[in-house]
């Protein structure tokens with residue numbers, strides 16, 4: 001499974017790849033990690049400005065000619081299933097107007113404004129949003145499209161997210177919004193511990 005994660009580096013002036021490697025070398029056995037890469041499927045996700053908001057990074061969708069709408073089998077207008085109504089398909093990152101960085105200084109990144117990860121690797125250990133495991137998207141189609149709830153922030157509305165199993169099993173788990181708010185505030189605390197550091201986006205394969 002691919003997982004979107006952050007690596008926090010205490011010293012932002014180091015060689016980034018070497019420093020991330022040094023942190024991740026501690027986790028291969030612990031989480032059955034096969035390999036990791038910087039960015040990967042989540043490249044650009046924390047960059048500022050966001051490459052996902054740059055119209056020039058999208059090519060016209062050939063399935064709806066950029067309209068975002070297609071005729072369904074009955075002839076009724078329906079949202080284009082290929083571009084999701086946007087009218088554009090994101091180009092390969094190598095064709096983006098500005099190449100993705102995949103890192104931000106800890107002081108410039110507010111976790112509330114970006115897609116949050118499930119796992120954060122820090123120089124002092126690994127932190128997970130464990131309570132997020134109790135939630136999944138409401139429909140199978142959404143579950144298939146995204147591997148984990150942590151990938152869905154901003155993509156699937158909170159009212160389309162349901163508890164996975166009986167919350168009575170864990171009375172500590174309340175609503176998705178409360179769990180997410182708690183995780184965001186935990187992420188802020190983590191970043192604040194490394195004021196001279198960097199946050200690096202990685203994709204883990206385990």
Ligand SMILES: [Zn+2]
Nearest residue numbers: 061064080083
């Ligand atoms: Zn389309």
